[in-house]
Structures are given as C-alpha cells and as structure tokens.
Amino acid sequence: MITLKDLAATLGVSVSTVSKALKDSPEISKDTIARVKEIAKELNYRPNTLALSLKNRKTKTIGVIIPDILNVFFARILYGIEQESNVLGYNIITCLSNESFKKENNSLNLLANGSVDGFIMSVAQETQTNGEVKHLKDTINQDVPIVMFDRVANDVDCDKVIIDDFNAAFRGTEILIKEGRKKIILVNTLGDLSVGKLRILGYKKALEKHESYKGEPIVIDIEDDKAILNDQLENIIREHKDMDGLFCIDNVSGVMSVNIAQRIGKKVPEELSVIGFASDDISHLSYPHLSTITQHAEAIGQQSVRMLVARLESKEEAIPTSTATVDFTIELRGSTLEK
Amino acid sequence: MITLKDLAATLGVSVSTVSKALKDSPEISKDTIARVKEIAKELNYRPNTLALSLKNRKTKTIGVIIPDILNVFFARILYGIEQESNVLGYNIITCLSNESFKKENNSLNLLANGSVDGFIMSVAQETQTNGEVKHLKDTINQDVPIVMFDRVANDVDCDKVIIDDFNAAFRGTEILIKEGRKKIILVNTLGDLSVGKLRILGYKKALEKHESYKGEPIVIDIEDDKAILNDQLENIIREHKDMDGLFCIDNVSGVMSVNIAQRIGKKVPEELSVIGFASDDISHLSYPHLSTITQHAEAIGQQSVRMLVARLESKEEAIPTSTATVDFTIELRGSTLEK
DNA sequence: TTGAAAGCGCTAACAC
DNA sequence: GTGTTAGCGCTTTCAA
Numbered sequence: 001m002i003t004l005k006d007l008a009a010t011l012g013v014s015v016s017t018v019s020k021a022l023k024d025s026p027e028i029s030k031d032t033i034a035r036v037k038e039i040a041k042e043l044n045y046r047p048n049t050l051a052l053s054l055k056n057r058k059t060k061t062i063g064v065i066i067p068d069i070l071n072v073f074f075a076r077i078l079y080g081i082e083q084e085s086n087v088l089g090y091n092i093i094t095c096l097s098n099e100s101f102k103k104e105n106n107s108l109n110l111l112a113n114g115s116v117d118g119f120i121m122s123v124a125q126e127t128q129t130n131g132e133v134k135h136l137k138d139t140i141n142q143d144v145p146i147v148m149f150d151r152v153a154n155d156v157d158c159d160k161v162i163i164d165d166f167n168a169a170f171r172g173t174e175i176l177i178k179e180g181r182k183k184i185i186l187v188n189t190l191g192d193l194s195v196g197k198l199r200i201l202g203y204k205k206a207l208e209k210h211e212s213y214k215g216e217p218i219v220i221d222i223e224d225d226k227a228i229l230n231d232q233l234e235n236i237i238r239e240h241k242d243m244d245g246l247f248c249i250d251n252v253s254g255v256m257s258v259n260i261a262q263r264i265g266k267k268v269p270e271e272l273s274v275i276g277f278a279s280d281d282i283s284h285l286s287y288p289h290l291s292t293i294t295q296h297a298e299a300i301g302q303q304s305v306r307m308l309v310a311r312l313e314s315k316e317e318a319i320p321t322s323t324a325t326v327d328f329t330i331e332l333r334g335s336t337l338e339k
Numbered sequence: 340m341i342t343l344k345d346l347a348a349t350l351g352v353s354v355s356t357v358s359k360a361l362k363d364s365p366e367i368s369k370d371t372i373a374r375v376k377e378i379a380k381e382l383n384y385r386p387n388t389l390a391l392s393l394k395n396r397k398t399k400t401i402g403v404i405i406p407d408i409l410n411v412f413f414a415r416i417l418y419g420i421e422q423e424s425n426v427l428g429y430n431i432i433t434c435l436s437n438e439s440f441k442k443e444n445n446s447l448n449l450l451a452n453g454s455v456d457g458f459i460m461s462v463a464q465e466t467q468t469n470g471e472v473k474h475l476k477d478t479i480n481q482d483v484p485i486v487m488f489d490r491v492a493n494d495v496d497c498d499k500v501i502i503d504d505f506n507a508a509f510r511g512t513e514i515l516i517k518e519g520r521k522k523i524i525l526v527n528t529l530g531d532l533s534v535g536k537l538r539i540l541g542y543k544k545a546l547e548k549h550e551s552y553k554g555e556p557i558v559i560d561i562e563d564d565k566a567i568l569n570d571q572l573e574n575i576i577r578e579h580k581d582m583d584g585l586f587c588i589d590n591v592s593g594v595m596s597v598n599i600a601q602r603i604g605k606k607v608p609e610e611l612s613v614i615g616f617a618s619d620d621i622s623h624l625s626y627p628h629l630s631t632i633t634q635h636a637e638a639i640g641q642q643s644v645r646m647l648v649a650r651l652e653s654k655e656e657a658i659p660t661s662t663a664t665v666d667f668t669i670e671l672r673g674s675t676l677e678k
Numbered sequence: 679t680t681g682a683a684a685g686c687g688c689t690a691a692c693a694c
Numbered sequence: 695g696t697g698t699t700a701g702c703g704c705t706t707t708c709a710a
Binding site: 679680681682683684685686687688689690691692693694 | 695696697698699700701702703704705706707708709710
C-alpha cells in the first residue's frame with residue numbers, strides 16, 4: 001500500500017506538498033503538481049479512506065440492515081440502495097438481521113461508532129413483534145440517523161419510506177369486488193408484521209365500503225414455511241368450495257394458489273379470481289399469470305438513500321423527519337377477469 | 340461520540356491508562372480497571388473501529404462483489420457469506436457489479452486501499468466475456484487477497500470455490516438417459532458464462548458415454564430475459580415434438596418448462612422428463628415439482644469466507660492457493676420418472 | 679502502577 | 695511555493 005509519505009519520499013518533497021498538489025491547490029506550482037500527479041499515477045497511489053474518514057469524521061458509507069435477503073422484495077430494495085448510494089458517492093455495509101432482534105441490535109451497536117454515517121433499515125420481525133425500539137432511539141440519539149423502509153417502527157421519530165399498504169390492499173380487494181365475487185378470502189402469511197396488518201385493514205375496509213358485497217371478511221392465517229405452504233393453500237382452496245376471490249398478500253402464495261386451483265380443476269379466473277402482492281418476477285410462473293399489486297422495491301431503496309444523504313449533507317441542524325410513500329401499481333394479468 | 344480521551348478526562352487519568360485498563364492489562368491496578376470500566380459502560384463508550392483499523396492495518400471487513408443480487412443463487416451466497424463472516428468476526432461491504440466490468444473494477448479499486456482486508460467475489464459476465472483479468476491480478480499483487488466463487492477466472496491465481504458443474508450436469512443428464520429418453524435437449528440461458536460451458540460439456544459427455552443413447556447432443560441457446568423466456572421455451576417445446584428429455588441449466592426455465600408442457604398437453608414426466616438446476620425454493624412452483632440439481636449456495640458463501648479468513652489470519656507468508664469444490668445434490672421430484 | 683510520546687495516513691492552519 | 699505541526703482515536707513502547 002502506497003501512501004503520501006512514499007510519494008513525498010520518492011519526489012523529495014514534503015507530505016503536505018503532495019497532499020495539496022493532488023488536490024490542485026493554487027498554493028502549489030504547476031510544475032510540482034504535474035510531477036506529483038505523474039508519480040502518483042505511476043505508483044498507483046490511492047488515498048486511504050480510513051485515514052480520511054478518521055480525519056473528516058465521516059465515512060461516506062451507509063449501514064444497511066436487511067431482515068431477509070432471500071426475500072426478493074428485500075433483495076430488490078438492496079439493489080436500489082446500492083445503485084443510488086453509488087450515484088451519490090456512498091458505500092454500503094450490509095448486515096442481515098435474519099429477522100432477529102439480537103442481530104439487528106448488534107449491527108447497530110457495532111457500526112454506530114463512526115463506522116457508518118447513517119443507517120437504512122427495515123425492522124426485523126422479532127423486533128416488531130416485541131415492540132423493541134430502544135436500540136433504534138439510542139442510535140438516533142447518538143446522532144447516527146436512521147431511515148426505515150417498509151417495516152417501520154411507528155413510535156420512532158425518523159425518516160421513513162413506505163408503500164401505502166392500506167390503500168394497495170384496498171384497491172386490490174376492490175378489483176375482486178367489482179368482478180362481482182361473492183366470497184373473497186384473504187390469506188395472510190405475514191404474521192403480525194405491520195405491513196400485513198395494514199393490508200388486512202385495507203381488505204376489510206374495501207369489503208365494508210362496497211354494499212354490493214354481502215359477505216363477512218375472512219382472513220386465514222397460515223405459516224410462511226415453504227415446505228408446507230403448498231399444502232396449506234391446497235387445503236384452503238378445497239375447503240372453501242364457494243370461494244370465488246382470493247387475495248394473497250405476499251410474493252409467493254398467489255402464484256402457488258393459481259397453479260393449485262388449476263390443477264384441482266377450479267378454473268382461474270372464471271371460478272376463482274386471484275390477486276397477489278409482488279415485488280419480483282415470478283408472476284409469470286403461474287398459468288394464467290398472476291395479477292398483482294406491484295411494489296416498486298428499487299424505488300423504495302433509492303428513495304431511502306436520497307433521504308438519508310439529504311440529512312447527512314444538510315447544513316442545517318435538524319431538518320424535521322418525514323415519511324415518503326412510494327407508489328404501487330396494479331398489474332392485471334390472467335388470474336383476474338379484466339385484463 | 341465518546342472517546343478514550345473523554346473517559347480519561349472524566350476520570351482524571353491518562354488516555355493510555357484507560358486504553359490499557361479496558362484491555363485488563365496487568366500493568367493497571369484492579370481498582371483503576373474497575374473505575375475505568377464502570378465509567379466506560381456508563382457513558383456507553385465504543386471503540387472507534389476506524390482508528391483501530393488505521394492503527395492495526397487491518398479492518399476486519401471483507402469486500403463482497405456480487406454480479407446480480409436479484410438472482411437468488413447469489414442472494415443465498417451473500418447470505419452464507421454474511422453468516423460466516425459474522426461468526427468469524429468480520430463485517431462485509433457489499434458491492435453489486437451488476438454484471439458490469441466497469442463497476443467491478445471500480446469497486447475493487449475503491450476498496451483495495453485499506454478499506455477491506457480482502458475480497459470475495461464472483462466475476463461479472465462482461466468481465467468473463469471479455470476475458471479481463473488485469474484488475475484482479477493487480478488487486479492481488481497489492482496484497483489484497485481475493486476468493487472467487489462460482490464464476491471464476493481461470494488464469495488468475497487465487498483461492499476459488501466452485502460447484503463441480505461438469506459433473507453435476509453429467510449426472511443430471513444420466514438420469515434422463517437412464518429413463519430411456521431418446522431425445523434430450525439442453526436449454527442454455529447462461530450465454531458464454533464459464534459455468535454454462537462446463538454444464539454443456541457435462542451434458543455432452545454423458546450422452547457420449549452412454550451407448551444406449553443414439554441421438555446427437557442438442558444445445559439450444561436462448562436469452563435470459565424474463566419478458567420472453569416463456570415464449571422461447573414454449574416454442575422449443577412445440578417445435579421439438581419428439582423431445583422427451585429436457586435439461587435446463589438455470590434456476591427458472593425448468594419450472595417454467597414444466598408448467599408450459601403441462602398446459603399444452605405434454606404430460607410431465609410421462610412424455611417429457613424435465614430436470615433443472617436450482618439454488619432456491621421455486622421448484623415447488625411447477626406441477627409436478629421440478630427435479631433439480633441443487634447447488635448449496637450458502638455453503639459456497641461460507642466456504643469462501645473460511646478460505647479468505649484463513650489466508651488473512653495465517654502467520655505464514657504465502658500459503659498456496661487452492662480450489663474448493665462444494666457438493667451438489669440431486670433432488671428428484673415429480674418432473675422425472677423416478678422419485 | 680501510571681503517563682508521555684510516537685505513529686497509523688491524511689489534512690489544514692500556520693510558518694518560512 | 696513549500697514545509698512544519700498538530701490532530702482525528704487508538705495502541706504500544708519506554709520512561710517515570
């Protein structure tokens with residue numbers, strides 16, 4: 001590793017001269033600047049980021065905490081975060097909380113000591129279930145800002161980026177209602193995650209609002225375990241013979257449900273209309289393709305970075321926190337009547 | 340942010356005393372140690388990693404370069420990398436090359452200046468296509484070790500972690516042959532990626548070896564573009580009416596093919612036996628479920644970390660580089676005859 | 679048992 | 695136009 005000192009030595013000048021020359025300081029003669037730059041290139045000098053960070057008290061890196069990288073929704077968000085960070089000149093340190101409070105807490109503590117300038121994170125399931133917020137507040141109080149996305153702790157005052165889950169589910173449900181479906185069931189694989197609750201609320205609200213719909217809301221909680229998801233869904237479809245509308249609020253179960261229904265002879269969309277949430281491209285893995293409420297995951301990531309960097313680089317003392325809502329779109333494919 | 344200096348000031352002792360006390364140095368009296376630790380906890384002191392890194396000339400962080408995070412195979416590897424890094428006390432800085440040589444090169448340059456102790460990476464498609472290796476060799480020559488996984492540059496001397504792709508494809512093909520299939524086609528979505536080539540080789544070798552198989556190898560290259568993958572596969576299945584064995588060498592096309600075949604009335608596995616490569620859990624999104632050659636992506640990530648850390652922490656000057664092969668397993672589900 | 683000083687690589691105020 | 699110095703937070707020799 002080659003340092004300013006090395007350059008200075010080979011050129012027979014002082015370290016500070018080299019430092020200034022590399023920054024095109026007007027204090028330094030054209031000639032010296034040229035010589036310095038030449039030798040710097042020759043020796044492939046690269047400034048030591050660590051030393052710079054120590055000096056500047058900022059690292060130009062963002063800590064990112066992802067609850068579940070195997071979930072494509074989060075992978076896409078990470079993708080968006082990385083892209084935008086790059087554009088704005090930041091690096092990211094990625095931590096995977098794996099839905100565990102302990103890991104999340106750990107990462108926060110480990111990095112909130114000058115290693116990163118701020119965090120972008122989605123709260124772990126465990127954290128959300130237990131309502132833990134102290135670690136989040138502590139971090140913010142240590143002047144390390146946090147931007148939360150998707151899964152958000154309501155009682156923590158920080159910038160947030162969310163989907164309008166309530167409205168998304170409301171609109172999704174409306175589609176089924178307007179098709180004249182009589183028994184619309186919602187399948188919940190999201191446990192008691194905040195976003196799940198909002199979606200369920202939106203579903204209920206839509207049923208309630210439309211007087212044409214006579215039935216009661218039916219929410220069926222099932223486990224999000226790949227091994228048994230298929231069977232659980234098949235059971236539901238078989239048991240509720242009169243179900244003609246199915247609303248799946250995660251990535252996978254919609255696709256699976258369409259395939260199962262078709263296989264056991266329940267025609268989609270004629271006898272059963274299915275709509276799902278999506279953040280990835282698996283909607284074409286069912287036939288007919290799944291109609292979805294599509295979340296723009298990359299956009300969530302990008303927006304998060306923009307908000308964090310805005311805060312980091314703002315001159316003002318304390319800009320008030322804000323919550324950004326990223327648009328969703330409804331993409332009708334073959335699993336619902338109207339395309 | 341609270342520093343040693345702060346602790347020293349509030350206690351009225353010197354910085355070095357505090358430093359030593361926190362490390363339970365025998366030089367320091369029990370009493371002082373206790374006092375120091377108490378106040379440190381009280382003020383929530385956290386050592387500044389940056390300063391430590393600068394001092395120690397090692398950062399305990401690993402640079403990870405992933406070509407495509409939206410590919411679940413890579414996401415899983417990242418997962419494995421993060422897990423094992425954690426166990427071994429390392430952080431990771433994640434860069435996404437997005438299959439671009441330029442981004443890959445950039446990340447390498449940006450971080451190979453003391454920001455990370457070493458790299459774990461899979462080579463970008465562009466890099467591999469163009470046969471670029473200089474940036475990789477340069478990095479290694481600057482004493483920043485690299486471990487490559489999956490997509491590997493053969494003419495770079497470094498630690499590597501790979502799947503035995505040749506053998507995996509060989510074995511996969513054999514399954515189809517042993518079922519007595521007469522026309523086995525391989526569909527390649529991997530362009531000229533090294534792993535793709537190896538798989539094709541394995542497929543050919545298997546056909547060649549088994550005299551019972553009379554046909555010629557048929558390799559069909561198609562584009563890995565989600566928008567048209569479906570149509571491309573449907574065309575192939577429709578055109579090759581006598582195809583009774585299909586070998587898909589990526590994650591998705593196997594699942595898709597099974598669904599398409601079933602839909603257009605070609606019975607799987609009776610009339611068409613399908614086998615695919617998998618690294619994720621979408622094999623249950625087809626019916627019948629897809630039989631796969633399963634790559635243990637997490638294991639690849641973990642192994643990579645172990646090799647890198649072993650090198651980083653080895654006392655010896657230069658341990659020779661090595662290549663680890665991670666096992667694959669064959670998981671027979673419904674898309675092939677024998678379960 | 680404790681502290682002073684040097685140094686990791688870099689910058690910037692200040693001197694020459 | 696160039697060099698000296700101090701300091702970012704920490705460790706570690708060496709001196710007290």
